Amino acid sequence: xxxxxxxxxxxxxxxxxxxxxxxxIETGEMVFVTGxxxxxxxxxxxxxxxxxxxxxxxxIVNGQNVAALxxxxxxxxxxxxxxxxxxxxxxFDRSVFDNVLLPLQISGFDPKTATGRVRAALDKVGxxxxxxxxxxxxxxxxxxxxxxxxxxxxxxSILIADEPTGNLDTDYARDIMDMFRSFHQVGVTVLIATxxxxxxxxxxxxxxTLDHGKLAA
Amino acid sequence: MSAWFLxxxxxxxxxxxxxxxxxxxxxxxxxxxxxxxxxxxxxYMLLGNLQTFSGHISGAPQLSLFLALDASRDEAAQIGxxxxxxxxxxxxxxxxxxxxxQQLKQGNGLADxxxxxxxxxxxxxxxxxxxxxxxxxxESLRAEMQKWPKAEHVQLDSAWARRLDALLSLGRVAVLMxxxxxxxxxxxxxxxxxxxxxxxxxDEIEVSKLIGATNGFIRRPFLYFxxxxxxxxxxxxxxxxxxxxxxxxxxLADLALLYAFxxxxxxxxxxxxxxxxxxxxxxxxxxxxLSVANHLWQIEPK
Numbered sequence: 001x002x003x004x005x006x007x008x009x010x011x012x013x014x015x016x017x018x019x020x021x022x023x024x025i026e027t028g029e030m031v032f033v034t035g036x037x038x039x040x041x042x043x044x045x046x047x048x049x050x051x052x053x054x055x056x057x058x059x060i061v062n063g064q065n066v067a068a069l070x071x072x073x074x075x076x077x078x079x080x081x082x083x084x085x086x087x088x089x090x091x092f093d094r095s096v097f098d099n100v101l102l103p104l105q106i107s108g109f110d111p112k113t114a115t116g117r118v119r120a121a122l123d124k125v126g127x128x129x130x131x132x133x134x135x136x137x138x139x140x141x142x143x144x145x146x147x148x149x150x151x152x153x154x155x156x157s158i159l160i161a162d163e164p165t166g167n168l169d170t171d172y173a174r175d176i177m178d179m180f181r182s183f184h185q186v187g188v189t190v191l192i193a194t195x196x197x198x199x200x201x202x203x204x205x206x207x208x209t210l211d212h213g214k215l216a217a
Numbered sequence: 218m219s220a221w222f223l224x225x226x227x228x229x230x231x232x233x234x235x236x237x238x239x240x241x242x243x244x245x246x247x248x249x250x251x252x253x254x255x256x257x258x259x260x261y262m263l264l265g266n267l268q269t270f271s272g273h274i275s276g277a278p279q280l281s282l283f284l285a286l287d288a289s290r291d292e293a294a295q296i297g298x299x300x301x302x303x304x305x306x307x308x309x310x311x312x313x314x315x316x317x318x319q320q321l322k323q324g325n326g327l328a329d330x331x332x333x334x335x336x337x338x339x340x341x342x343x344x345x346x347x348x349x350x351x352x353x354x355x356e357s358l359r360a361e362m363q364k365w366p367k368a369e370h371v372q373l374d375s376a377w378a379r380r381l382d383a384l385l386s387l388g389r390v391a392v393l394m395x396x397x398x399x400x401x402x403x404x405x406x407x408x409x410x411x412x413x414x415x416x417x418x419x420d421e422i423e424v425s426k427l428i429g430a431t432n433g434f435i436r437r438p439f440l441y442f443x444x445x446x447x448x449x450x451x452x453x454x455x456x457x458x459x460x461x462x463x464x465x466x467x468x469l470a471d472l473a474l475l476y477a478f479x480x481x482x483x484x485x486x487x488x489x490x491x492x493x494x495x496x497x498x499x500x501x502x503x504x505x506x507l508s509v510a511n512h513l514w515q516i517e518p519k
Binding site for chain 2: 072106
């Protein structure tokens, strides 16, 4: 499902974020990417969504070489991914509902179906009673759940989250993690980058550890 | 409903919402576009009116030969026979001074003025149709007749119309240049309006791109906005011209009464009006397209 083959990424300032990374994630797996800050976790996730391009190597997602995609093909790829961004990227000029609606508008759903799907996604993350609220009035944990609702509303086969528990206290963080596990249980491939070792404590999932841009064994 | 239709109705709704949410700046932009468009379009309209006016006259190779006031009937008859034999004259008509006065009394509502005259101030005249329409030939014919005895004044009726024609083609070039320059200005106005919109919607555009929006999806609402604003500008220009013709026609109505000729200005024809709207919509669209393309190019992953 996701395959990295000898992937390296060097930024224009000649900083090597990733060095010769090779791994495969099977369909339906749940995988954590850990490592110190600056180890290349975010870069790795961005490469999958074609937000960054690799300097060398091949990245196969759903049978497509992401490194070679252009224009509209990148857009189509991203519609099949659920992305939770490190900096959340919530739009504060519109309601919770409209934030979650955006991916469906982009995919061209008719308003009726879209409304149903948005409500279902908000229900899953427990924000249904806040659909008319402005995101600024939500707590940190609620904002993060809003991001997850937006990521899953398109029903993607792959869910990718960058530090989804970054600023949350332990109880909220556990909540969020349970949510990802429930998506994993219904067959979604889940990939989470985190530096939060505590979250991994009880995890039986596979862990990819990055150290200075290299995969630790 | 197809995704294509949904995407377009979504973009159109968004564009209209944005237009209505900023009524003041929208109205200002539309007014600027309207004024800028009304200059060349109004010029075109005036030229069109003058064109039809001069077109009635410039086609006919007509000369008027006025005799001296003291010319006798015999002398007039002599000129008549000269004209009959002249190879360049197709036909001619003698207008005796009495019937000319009569005509003036009936035609122009000047009966009172004419009636108060002590004697007839009008000369005998010949209205001559020449065979040739070549300006040089007509001019030499005029010069020749001018030398005939008792010929006071020979006038080439079409001369001034031709001069007007020449002026009109000059005017057309000027209007075209004005249109080209102001079109450029309009594209720039839209470019900037859209650029400001993009700046305030930077987050939305970035997020949309990240979750799978195509460039077309991002571009569409802005293109609609540009086109709608363009059409509104075109309508504003049309209204400005309509107001202008209305005011001018009010003033011309008095002149028309005095001189008994149809001097009403006509607004742009429906074809020309449609062209104006399409053209202004196109300009708005182009400005928006350039603006969005410029921005999207800047945020493309490299």
